[in-house]
Each structure stands twice: as structure tokens, then as C-alpha cells.
Amino acid sequence: MExxxxxxxxxxxxxxxxxxxxxxxxxxxxxxxxxxxxAIKLGVTTFDTAEIYGDYEAEAxxxxxxxxxxxxxxxxxxxxxxxxxxxxxxxPYRTKHYETSYEKIISSCxxxxxxxxxxxxxxxxxHREDPFFDHHGAAKAFAELKAQGKIRAYGVCNYDPIKFxxxxxxxxxxxxxNQIEVSPLQFEHFNSxxxxxxxxxxxxxxxxSPLAGGSIFTSDDPACAEVxxxxxxxAQNHHCEMDTxxxxxxxxxxxxxxxxxxxxxIDRLKNAVDALSLRLDLEEWYEIYLASGKQVLR
Numbered sequence: 001m002e003x004x005x006x007x008x009x010x011x012x013x014x015x016x017x018x019x020x021x022x023x024x025x026x027x028x029x030x031x032x033x034x035x036x037x038x039a040i041k042l043g044v045t046t047f048d049t050a051e052i053y054g055d056y057e058a059e060a061x062x063x064x065x066x067x068x069x070x071x072x073x074x075x076x077x078x079x080x081x082x083x084x085x086x087x088x089x090x091x092p093y094r095t096k097h098y099e100t101s102y103e104k105i106i107s108s109c110x111x112x113x114x115x116x117x118x119x120x121x122x123x124x125x126x127h128r129e130d131p132f133f134d135h136h137g138a139a140k141a142f143a144e145l146k147a148q149g150k151i152r153a154y155g156v157c158n159y160d161p162i163k164f165x166x167x168x169x170x171x172x173x174x175x176x177x178n179q180i181e182v183s184p185l186q187f188e189h190f191n192s193x194x195x196x197x198x199x200x201x202x203x204x205x206x207x208x209s210p211l212a213g214g215s216i217f218t219s220d221d222p223a224c225a226e227v228x229x230x231x232x233x234x235a236q237n238h239h240c241e242m243d244t245x246x247x248x249x250x251x252x253x254x255x256x257x258x259x260x261x262x263x264x265x266i267d268r269l270k271n272a273v274d275a276l277s278l279r280l281d282l283e284e285w286y287e288i289y290l291a292s293g294k295q296v297l298r
Contacts, residue, residue: 001013001014001015001042001043001044001045001273001276002014002276004204004256004258006123006153006176006177006204007152007153007173007174007176009152010077010122010123010152010153010176012045012046012077012122012123012258013043013044013045013046013077013258014251014258014259014276015042015043015044015046015247015258015259015261015269015272015273015275015276016044016046016047016048016079016206016258016259016260016261017036017039017044017046017047017048017260017261017269018047018048018049018208018260018261018262019047019048019049019053019054019058019061019062019262020048020049020050020053020058020208020262021054021262021264022049022053022054022058022061022062023053023054023055023057023058023061024054025264027061027264029061029064029065029067029068030068032061032062032064032065033065033068033069033072035264035266036065036072036076037072038266039266039269040075040076042266042269042270042273043273044261044269044273045075045076045077046076046077046079046122046258047062047076047077047078047079048079048080048179048206048208048260049062049078049079049080049081050080050081050082050084050125050127051080051081051082051083051084051108051111051112051127052084052085052086052127055088056088056090056091059080059112059115059116060115060116062078062116063114063115063116063117063118064117066116066117066118067117073118077122077123078116078118078121078122078123079121079122079123079124079125079179079206080112080116080121080123080124080125081124081125081126081127081157081179082100082104082105082108082109082112082124082125082126082127083098083099083100083104083105083108083126083127083128083130084096084098084099084127084128085097085098085099098128098129098130098131098132099130099132100126100130100132100133100134100137100138101134101137101138102134102137102138102140102141105126105138105141105142105145106141106144106145109121109124109141109145109150109151110150112124113150119149119150120149120150120151120152121150121151121152122151122152122153123151123152123153123154123155123176123177124142124145124151124153124154124155125154125155125156125157125177125179126138126155126156126157127157127158128157128158129156129158129159129160129163133163133167135166135167135170136170138167139167139170139171139172142154142171142172142173143171143172143173146172146173153173153176154171154173154175154176155175155176155177155178155179155203156175156177156178156179157178157179157180157208158178158179158180158181159178159180159194160192160194161192161193161194161196161197164178164194164197165197168201174201174203175203176203176204177203177204177205177206177258178194178198178203178205178206179205179206179207179208179260180194180205180206180207180208181207181208181209182205182207182210182250182257183207183209183210183211183212183216183246183250184212184216184227184231184246184249184288184289184291184292185212185215185216185223185224185227185292185294186209186212187294187295189205190295195253195255198255199254199255204255204256204257204258205255205257205258206257206258206259206260207250207257207258207259207260208260208262209260209262210246210247210250210259210260210261211243211246212224216228216231216242216246217242217243222293223292223293223294224292226291226292226293227288227291227292228242229291230287230288230291231245231246231288231291234280234284234287234288238278238280240271240274240278241271241274243268243271243272244271244272244274244275244278245275245278245280245288246275246288247259247261247271247272247275248275248276248278248279248280249280249284249285249288249289251275251276252279252280252285259272259275
């Protein structure tokens, strides 16, 4: 498995297993342990979750698996996130909103550590751009948590270039990633210059929803149909699965990002891992880039 060094002391697997939908899998702790072990056998050692995933339950589900098999903790890296509040019986929120204050980040991190049954988080992220963002307060919280050994590195999700640069200017340590949505149907971060800024800063992104939530393969939308046709032809030429082609397309980009696979099926995770050995040529890369009709070459 290829790894990406995101900080001097931390490497992540280039394929990451995501737990966005973990609650809907209805795994027992034993089943989740087995799943993690199978992922590790494939070389996938990095796992992504968040405070609000699974209606605030996903972190605890992962923690139950780690409690059942404590040996797993030293073999994996955990990514989790804070910054989104939504109504829930265990929380006092009336509406969905964002909160990234110093106090919120500290409090959420401590709760996540407890739920995850661990004493450190490998990568701690702010989940969404916050219009009410206190850059210095958030930077102070991250610095304290890192100094205390509660987090090893920190970054953001879904940030545009200006907001990423602004926050990176005030943090004690460089932001190690921006977790962003990129797929053959989603090009916001190509068009905004985010991919260029990340290369300039030598920051490696994590790509979430690389298969557009599966719509690439299931939707009747004309853009999806066009992408599917191109992927099918390229997959046939390379004797592989279409999702492997998508992952290879993302991994090929010079920004050297990581892809997040969100499936509960190990075979699907293996398809993502197989992408590391698939070499598309440049023309194939551009065929996929242009397939949806959303992008044009200037």
C-alpha cells in the first residue's frame, strides 16, 4: 500500500475507509473488528469518521470495536471531525448550524476521544466552512490539543482556497489536509484553484464521495450516463472494474491525494486498492475529466 506523509510523524494509507454510513451497516462490534482486520490485510490502515456521522453514533461504534480488540489501535490511523451541530436528544441544539469556537473544538475533541475509546486522534478536522469562524480561537484550540497529545495533526474539510490560506496563516502548525468532494461529476475544487493551492503548499487532499454517492453507476441523468459510458470502455480496455478506474483517475493527479471508499463491502474496498496499480494514460484521464460535459478545455 502506498502511503502519504502528511506531517513529519504521520503517514496515511492512500486508500481510506470511510464510516459516513456506518450506522446503516448494522454491524456488531465483532463484525466491525473483522471488517477492520480485512481492510488492514489490504493495506488500508486509515479510517475516517466524524462527530455527527450516524446521528452522533459512528464514533462510538468504532470505539466499541477498539474496546473489543485493543490491538487494533496501534495498527490504524483515525480521522474525525467537528464543527457541525444538529438537533439530537443528547444535545441542546434547536437547529442545524456550525460551531468552531475554541470551547467547541476542545469539548468535541474530548467527547470524541471518549467515544472512540482512544487517548489520541491522528487527524482532527473542521468539518465545514463556518461563516462565524474565529480563526485565532480555532488555531489556539488545535495548538493546545496537539501539545497535549490528544491530536497528532489537524486540517479542514470543504474549504475554498481563500479560507484555507487564511486559516493556515494563523495556525501554529500547517494544516495537513483539506478533505474535499471530487469525482467525475464534481469539479468545484478544480475550478476554484483549490487543487493548485494544495500543490503549491505541498498539502495532500482527501477525496470524499469519489463515486458521487454511486450515482455514476445508477443515475439516469445524462451526465452520469456519459461518464458511465466512458468509464465502461476504459475499464474494459484495462480489464478492471469501473470504480477502480475512477479511483485511479483521482490518484493519478499530481496533487497526490487520498481516496475515501465508503462501502461496507470489502470487495469494493479492494477495487479501490487495485487502483494503485492501474496506470491510465493522459488521454484517458482527460476523457474522464470531460465526460460529464461540465468541464471544457480553455
